[in-house]
Amino acid sequence: MLVTAGYYVTIGETFGMSQRGGSVMSHLRISRESVLSPQIPQGRADIIVGLEPAEALRVLTRYGNPDVVVLINSRVVYPIGVITGELSYPSLSEIESIFKELTAHSWLIDATIAAVELGNPVLSNIVMIGALAKTALLPICRRAFEKEIARNMAADKCEINLRAFDAGAGMIENIVD
Amino acid sequence: MSKLLSPARTQVLFMGNEAIARGALEAGLNVAAGYPGTPSSEIIESLAHVARERKLYVEWSTNEKVALEVAAAASFAGLRSMCVMKQNGVNVASDFLLHLTASGTRGGLVLVTCEDPGALSSVNEGESRYFARMLEIPLLEPSSFQEAKDLTKWAFELSEAIGNVVMLRSVTRMSHASGNVICGKLPAKSRRAKFDYDGPVMDSRTGPMISTPVVAKHTLHQKKLKGVEVLFEKSPFNRYAGPAKPQLLIITSSVCFLYSQEAIKMLGLHKKVGILKLGCTWPLPPALLKKHLLKTDKILIVEEVLSFLEENVKVLAAGMLKQMGSKIFYGKIDGSLPSVGELNPDIVAAALGKIMKVKRKSLPADYTRKLQKAAALVPVREQTFCAGCPHRASFWNIHNAIALDGRKGFVCGDIGCYSMAALSPATGYHTMPTLHSMGSGTGLASGFAKLAAFGFDKPILTVCGDSTFYHAVIPALINAQHNRADITFIVLDNAGTAMTGFQPHPGLPTSALKETVPAVDIAAICAAIGAKVMISDPFDLETTSKILTSFLEDKGSVKVLILRQACALSPEKKGKKKFNVKVNDALCLGESCGCNRLCTRIFRCPALIWDRIKKKALVDEVICAGCGVCASICPQKAILKTEATV
Numbered sequence: 042m043l044v045t046a047g048y049y050v051t052i053g054e055t056f057g058m059s060q061r062g063g064s065v066m067s068h069l070r071i072s073r074e075s076v077l078s079p080q081i082p083q084g085r086a087d088i089i090v091g092l093e094p095a096e097a098l099r100v101l102t103r104y105g106n107p108d109v110v111v112l113i114n115s116r117v118v119y120p121i122g123v124i125t126g127e128l129s130y131p132s133l134s135e136i137e138s139i140f141k142e143l144t145a146h147s148w149l150i151d152a153t154i155a156a157v158e159l160g161n162p163v164l165s166n167i168v169m170i171g172a173l174a175k176t177a178l179l180p181i182c183r184r185a186f187e188k189e190i191a192r193n194m195a196a197d198k199c200e201i202n203l204r205a206f207d208a209g210a211g212m213i214e215n216i217v218d
Numbered sequence: 219m220s221k222l223l224s225p226a227r228t229q230v231l232f233m234g235n236e237a238i239a240r241g242a243l244e245a246g247l248n249v250a251a252g253y254p255g256t257p258s259s260e261i262i263e264s265l266a267h268v269a270r271e272r273k274l275y276v277e278w279s280t281n282e283k284v285a286l287e288v289a290a291a292a293s294f295a296g297l298r299s300m301c302v303m304k305q306n307g308v309n310v311a312s313d314f315l316l317h318l319t320a321s322g323t324r325g326g327l328v329l330v331t332c333e334d335p336g337a338l339s340s341v342n343e344g345e346s347r348y349f350a351r352m353l354e355i356p357l358l359e360p361s362s363f364q365e366a367k368d369l370t371k372w373a374f375e376l377s378e379a380i381g382n383v384v385m386l387r388s389v390t391r392m393s394h395a396s397g398n399v400i401c402g403k404l405p406a407k408s409r410r411a412k413f414d415y416d417g418p419v420m421d422s423r424t425g426p427m428i429s430t431p432v433v434a435k436h437t438l439h440q441k442k443l444k445g446v447e448v449l450f451e452k453s454p455f456n457r458y459a460g461p462a463k464p465q466l467l468i469i470t471s472s473v474c475f476l477y478s479q480e481a482i483k484m485l486g487l488h489k490k491v492g493i494l495k496l497g498c499t500w501p502l503p504p505a506l507l508k509k510h511l512l513k514t515d516k517i518l519i520v521e522e523v524l525s526f527l528e529e530n531v532k533v534l535a536a537g538m539l540k541q542m543g544s545k546i547f548y549g550k551i552d553g554s555l556p557s558v559g560e561l562n563p564d565i566v567a568a569a570l571g572k573i574m575k576v577k578r579k580s581l582p583a584d585y586t587r588k589l590q591k592a593a594a595l596v597p598v599r600e601q602t603f604c605a606g607c608p609h610r611a612s613f614w615n616i617h618n619a620i621a622l623d624g625r626k627g628f629v630c631g632d633i634g635c636y637s638m639a640a641l642s643p644a645t646g647y648h649t650m651p652t653l654h655s656m657g658s659g660t661g662l663a664s665g666f667a668k669l670a671a672f673g674f675d676k677p678i679l680t681v682c683g684d685s686t687f688y689h690a691v692i693p694a695l696i697n698a699q700h701n702r703a704d705i706t707f708i709v710l711d712n713a714g715t716a717m718t719g720f721q722p723h724p725g726l727p728t729s730a731l732k733e734t735v736p737a738v739d740i741a742a743i744c745a746a747i748g749a750k751v752m753i754s755d756p757f758d759l760e761t762t763s764k765i766l767t768s769f770l771e772d773k774g775s776v777k778v779l780i781l782r783q784a785c786a787l788s789p790e791k792k793g794k795k796k797f798n799v800k801v802n803d804a805l806c807l808g809e810s811c812g813c814n815r816l817c818t819r820i821f822r823c824p825a826l827i828w829d830r831i832k833k834k835a836l837v838d839e840v841i842c843a844g845c846g847v848c849a850s851i852c853p854q855k856a857i858l859k860t861e862a863t864v
Contacts, residue, residue, distance in 0.1 A: 044229060044230065044231045046371065049397070049398050050231055051363075051395075051396070052395060053391055053395045054394050054396075055394060056394065061604060061635060061717075062601050062602035062603070063599055063600070078562075079397075079473065080391065081566050082562075083564050095596050098595070098596050102590070102593035102596065103247055107582070118838075119827050120597050120599040121599055121600050121644075124822070124826070124827050125818065126819065126823065128597040131595040135595070143585065143589065157840065203571040
């Protein structure tokens, strides 16, 4: 979507073993001027999209700054150490208050519940994209998303993805100015 | 149409690995072979997708050495070929590579190595740049997505021009990152294969492809490498950007170029610091280096992981001492930059700031303090087997059999998702104390089993995955059988090369090109060497434990247990639950059960969580994959599984 719109896009990702139950992070950077490095410098993220609350907090503590804006899926996925009782997981209200204090704006939405209601928890990612688009922080709109989905997905999957996108958009009321 | 075949002049978002694949296609690639390994796997995968349209032969070979041999055959027959692997794959291929670089090649042959500084998906951060120097072949390192494509294309021309292998090195942050690439033209014509070998022995175009007479061929080989220096002097892939007389010159390559650029920007040093970015890093072009070294007296070399570039620059500078005077070098050797782990813009900025005595604008102190306080609240997220992973059940069985045996047996580990049993010991129930390279578990087990005469009498077990079995285990297994090493060898057969994305392997009836091919049966191979072979489903705890216990008691030979159950993420299983699993609150005794929370404290499945309020076990249905194994471990039978209806 963004390449077509004339931006230099750099996405830094790690896969493989790093995905097996560990924390994974992708860095997405866009620029009108030049190719950026695939790693965001510490304290320099503009937006954090967290698919899990403690993970969003983990990322905030490395890349956060007073101007950062954060969108979080409130669905908790407990680390093994928390399940076994060796570690503790901060309460959601504690996490929420940290985000309130240390970010310019934050949204906590239950994308997983919305996805489960749509029939498949994997759709929570699309719910999050819909919510992100609605924040108007990035130059992405529903029409561009619709085009991209049509290009990348089997025809029978398009509708459910668009519904997930809209469900996410519906969860964001207040837009930052 | 596949994105990889986008028309010329269109701009697309390519992953570094796709850019490399596209570069090879633009060069008129004919044959590609490789062995899966993060971060390299997408190159062969994306080429396999377009093989039909582009008339390519693409294969997943059994290991990297065989892959290089397959690619070399194509080169000998005048075709353009590529061989793809991760860093340690070059070690596997290196014996053939030594002889191949000595015999020379014909059609362009590019060896692509995708390396993993910081070991994000490896158990090593090995470097293969030193192979290029040791084996005297050109080394290219792309520093942007566009360059990943353009350098790959040029690598084929270079290889053909010098009649030898060209090594192209990428890293995780290039291979698995994505960025803008403007496509070039795809050639219309393919080549025909023809292998001449009747000519004189020293004629590399028509003679036999051999490395002898060694000294004469070595002389010719070095002469060709001298020619490469000349080409590198003028290469547009080596570029300087910055002031005419910088206070500091950064020499860098690969993704470190992007980090360096960003560090200069962060510190506002663009008027004081220049960057010489090298796309061609071996052999270094001396005149180009001299020209830029003369610009200043201070030089910082930014690279990953070891000081390869720095050493080579220093050797050149030492040879030009008279013309150039002495310089101050900063880099890995003086400790300005770490010589372990991967770099990032922050690390480079810190080194640069120290040398230039500039401070980076930092966050308000109070804010930073609050962030640090918040960081202390975030629980560590340890790597573990996925929900529904057959390996968890396999290690549960292995642990129980070892415990029952009572002689403190242990497992020699190997490379795959099951390496996690060593990386997060509690995940493997503390059974796996060794982990090295592919196939080494079986070799180590074979050695441990021969130590009985020295008073070492523990039962020795070893594991390997199905793909690993074909890659490097077979020689070690034959060694164990032939030398009568008493080992229990367990194949964790999850029906694919799971960790790298389900590439097919010789045990499956499908090839990289999705053709039907003969499957090579692991059980039949093991039986053929004379080992005792049993097959079981790791989810069937009762049967599997019985077999393992009998194997540990059975002394004097190689015993093979093949544990068959497809990976929970495999395309045929993903998103489909076999069982609905629930905890019956009325039956779960919680903390008062004598099991001491066996299910949530010891079994360690991410889907089986602890309800802090009820103080009982609970299944997180979103994460649960429905394998149903936990129902077999609960002493109270409080975990219930029912067949899921689709």
